[in-house]
Amino acid sequence: MNICVIGTGYVGLVTGVVFSDLGNEVICVDKNEEKIALLRAGVMPIYEPGLEEMVARNADEGRLNFTTDLESAVRKSDVVFIAVGTPPKEDGETDLSQVESAARGIAGAMDRYKVVVNKSTVPVGTGDFVRNIIETNRRRNVDFDVVSNPEFLREGSAISDTLQPDRIVIGAPNQIVAMKILELYAPLERPMIITDVASAEMIKYASNAFLATKISFANAIANICESAGADVVQVVKGMGLDQRIGAAFLSAGIGYGGSCFPKDTRSLLHTAQKYGYPFPLLSAAIETNDQQPRRFIGKMEQALGGFEGKKVAVLGLAFKANTDDIREAKSLDVITALLSGGAQVTTYDPIAMENMKQVFPQIGYAKNAFEAAEGADAVVVVTEWNEFKQINLDRLKQTMSGNIVFDGRNLYDPAKMRRLGFDYICVGRGEAGCEPTVPGTVRTTVKGTPA
Numbered sequence: 001m002n003i004c005v006i007g008t009g010y011v012g013l014v015t016g017v018v019f020s021d022l023g024n025e026v027i028c029v030d031k032n033e034e035k036i037a038l039l040r041a042g043v044m045p046i047y048e049p050g051l052e053e054m055v056a057r058n059a060d061e062g063r064l065n066f067t068t069d070l071e072s073a074v075r076k077s078d079v080v081f082i083a084v085g086t087p088p089k090e091d092g093e094t095d096l097s098q099v100e101s102a103a104r105g106i107a108g109a110m111d112r113y114k115v116v117v118n119k120s121t122v123p124v125g126t127g128d129f130v131r132n133i134i135e136t137n138r139r140r141n142v143d144f145d146v147v148s149n150p151e152f153l154r155e156g157s158a159i160s161d162t163l164q165p166d167r168i169v170i171g172a173p174n175q176i177v178a179m180k181i182l183e184l185y186a187p188l189e190r191p192m193i194i195t196d197v198a199s200a201e202m203i204k205y206a207s208n209a210f211l212a213t214k215i216s217f218a219n220a221i222a223n224i225c226e227s228a229g230a231d232v233v234q235v236v237k238g239m240g241l242d243q244r245i246g247a248a249f250l251s252a253g254i255g256y257g258g259s260c261f262p263k264d265t266r267s268l269l270h271t272a273q274k275y276g277y278p279f280p281l282l283s284a285a286i287e288t289n290d291q292q293p294r295r296f297i298g299k300m301e302q303a304l305g306g307f308e309g310k311k312v313a314v315l316g317l318a319f320k321a322n323t324d325d326i327r328e329a330k331s332l333d334v335i336t337a338l339l340s341g342g343a344q345v346t347t348y349d350p351i352a353m354e355n356m357k358q359v360f361p362q363i364g365y366a367k368n369a370f371e372a373a374e375g376a377d378a379v380v381v382v383t384e385w386n387e388f389k390q391i392n393l394d395r396l397k398q399t400m401s402g403n404i405v406f407d408g409r410n411l412y413d414p415a416k417m418r419r420l421g422f423d424y425i426c427v428g429r430g431e432a433g434c435e436p437t438v439p440g441t442v443r444t445t446v447k448g449t450p451a
């Protein structure tokens with residue numbers, strides 16, 4: 001099939017390369033000339049495991065092309081995917097200007113029947129919005145259909161998520177159009193949900209809001225554990241083994257970030273309110289997430305006796321491991337607080353430092369975690385990168401001048417940290433600091449953790 005993908009970001013690029021890998025002719029379009037030039041030169045604008053090789057292979061075989069010329073790309077295609085950004089406005093409402101501009105572009109280029117597929121995360125009703133724009137702006141009276149096909153890939157595992165999604169959601173106005181999109185995905189042999197456009201749009205928001213709520217629930221439990229002498233790591237392990245609950249998205253920490261959960265939860269809340277439902281449950285999940293970094297930073301300030309003149313190493317900048325994306329990353333809150341309190345900050349992240357340099361050119365960027373920690377009063381772990389999980393803690397301690405480790409991801413065993421001489425401050429592990437043994441657990445006190 002001839003496919004065009006408008007918007008060559010995380011979603012558009014991965015969607016485009018996977019469809020081309022399945023044998024389709026794909027043109028990826030972006031308005032960002034620099035991005036297209038990079039891609040044509042074989043340089044990936046984002047970090048994603050396996051992406052570069054797959055792009056190179058399909059580009060070499062001529063099935064995958066990159067352009068800024070939307071009009072000719074749309075003309076050559078039977079199916080046009082919209083995968084542009086849908087950032088939030090100040091009040092949480094989704095800004096659909098990029099979707100609108102893509103739809104106008106499609107309208108201007110349409111010369112024969114096309115299926116226009118919305119892959120961007122868009123509020124319920126956007127399918128009609130896109131249909132209206134194309135209908136009123138098309139130059140020729142050619143027919144088209146609008147489908148919703150929300151994306152569920154996760155940054156860091158985007159290729160494998162796209163090849164093996166839990167489900168593929170196709171919201172179509174009729175069965176014939178649904179079958180056309182189903183045919184595209186058929187080689188993946190994954191479960192498919194065929195539904196109407198509005199329900200497909202809602203599935204995406206409901207899923208993300210549910211996962212965000214699950215994280216906020218774990219964080220709320222963590223906050224009680226902290227005072228009650230329980231260890232949230234053990235608590236969520238005990239909860240997650242219940243098949244009705246599941247362990248995914250049930251870890252306590254410094255809060256969720258990234259380009260999706262914060263904006264999608266606010267957008268769904270906005271939609272709910274528009275329809276007269278205040279959605280108190282989702283409001284509370286958002287509020288809990290807003291408070292979580294503030295709580296953590298408060299603990300940092302308390303343990304350090306203020307930030308003025310302190311040397312602090314921040315380990316991990318990306319909003320989660322295996323991505324270079326720093327959008328709404330909790331590292332931004334931590335670094336902002338440290339700098340405004342007068343601390344000297346040095347950071348290390350395996351791949352997100354280049355992005356962070358655009359935001360904070362004034363802080364230090366180290367070659368590795370030990371260099372970042374050199375002479376530091378405290379180390380803050382913000383991202384759960386594998387290389388931090390089994391870091392040589394003895395060496396870390398010797399490198400630092402202080403002994404405080406703030407762990408926003410609960411990566412370490414509190415009892416072990418105490419034995420090593422750290423003042424270890426994590427999330428929701430109160431007085432319990434459990435050291436797992438066989439067959440039971442030993443309860444110890446985590447020195448320095450405020451009740």
Ligand SMILES: NC(=O)c1ccc[n+]([C@@H]2O[C@H](COP(=O)([O-])OP(=O)(O)OC[C@H]3O[C@@H](n4cnc5c(N)ncnc54)[C@H](O)[C@@H]3O)[C@@H](O)[C@H]2O)c1
Nearest residue numbers: 007008009010011030031084085086098101102120121151
């Ligand atoms: N990133 C994720 O993990 C993820 C996962 C699922 C869904 N989504 C959703 O997918 C959509 C895209 O997200 P993303 O992270 O890929 O965004 P992104 O910002 O990485 O990429 C969007 C791209 O669209 C381009 N663009 C915007 N308007 C354009 C136009 N009119 N013509 C051509 N190009 C245009 C931009 O230049 C940019 O390169 C969003 O709605 C997002 O919520 C993202």
